[in-house]
Amino acid sequence: MTTLDSLLERVRDRHHHFTVYRGDEETDLPDRFATHAVNVDVERLPSGGPGPFVVIEADGEFVGAIGERELDWLLEPPIARPGESPGVSEGYRVLFDVLDETVFRALSRRQLLAVSREIEDRAYRVGIGTLAVGFQTLSNFESQADLYRELATATALDVHVFGAPDWAPPDIPGITYHRNSGQAQERHWVLGFEGGLDQLQACGLVAQEQTDYYEGFWTDDEGLVDEILTALGVHGTPT
Template sequence: MAVHHLLDRFARSAVTMTVYGTDPDPDLVDRLESQRIAVDWRALPAPDSESFVVVRQAGRFAGTVRLDVLQKFLSEPALQQRTRTLPDPDEDVQLLLSSLTNTVLSSLGRGPLLATAHEFEDRAYRIGRGTLRVSFQSLSTFRAQADRYRTLAADTELAIHIYGRDDWDPPAIPGVTVHATSDDEFGRLWLLAFDGNGNAADKCALVAEETDPGQYRGFWTYDSPAVDEILASVATSF
């Protein structure tokens, strides 16, 4: 699938983080540096709740996020895997995703990816129209999200397409088209792309390739041409 070259393109993004906080968190620093993100920790004589992170891409300011939000996003997968209802936007996670857009992270667990997918699903829910294409790798993985997508389809006019290896027969859901495949490439990709109902500012996509069981290399993007390319690549694969 043509989306792989985007992984290579965005892998060249130079990201740095300056943390303003109290005592350094060695686990967080190691985790970020393993993602090729340079970290500069600066002492801030303030409560932990006021610690924050400044993100730069290619030397340019990309955003500011709370330190505890970044720590939870990367280090507490169980928190991210809770069932969320629709709509349920998380503004702190939205700021984090915006700051790290077009950045390939090479050692992601399922928790951060699920949190990202939920934010993008929530965006599609709020807009209520357009096309949403999602690869769950295998249709059996979709089982845990079926009720969420039933709500997403019932409450909106979205055209929803689900892709995955043919290892489970999902129940029919009005508004949801299921594409079963034996393609190994779909089996490796966790992918979600929303066309924003044609509005470039509302487009978003997540692409992650499983490199080891439960570990992924991936990125998310709000770049309109990149989202269009991902959508077209998935659609033309069937």
């Protein structure tokens, strides 16, 4: 049986290797990965070369490279409402794609909110399909209710909201509430969008709450997104 915990454990088992390339300039890139589930090496660049950047490998295969500026977006990510600007997630998608299925520890709520906005914005732009969101508790949904009202009423999305029933949410056309009291879902910040009629638009996030941080991953693999929806008991759009 697929559960959110089992998905996180499976992705955690992947081996990620980050190589930080730097010149003579000061950089704290190696320190930024100290709490993440990755191995980190540092290599010197010749004088006059490019600025610091990181090369990512997964299970021995090249995944991508990120410059220091782009990495800063992960630590201080842009946060905007879906649909506010056509470029709302253009820069942040570099991180979303390159760091796909990398387990990160010590994620803050702000960082998770930025990844969530990327998923919500993609769902908004596609305008059709199933979007499932776990807020841990329904009271966490209260501050997002207006945003999700727009998502549900301005599109043909089928939105499912999960959370422990500690608050009575408003009835919103297009939104189905799942009032859960199980501890497993209360521990997880989770989103899954199966892409509507285009599976290439599928994306998801699973993060487990620890004592004072979150540990989790995001993905744009349609198979893994389908498993996220299955773990939540939600079925995607028929193709």
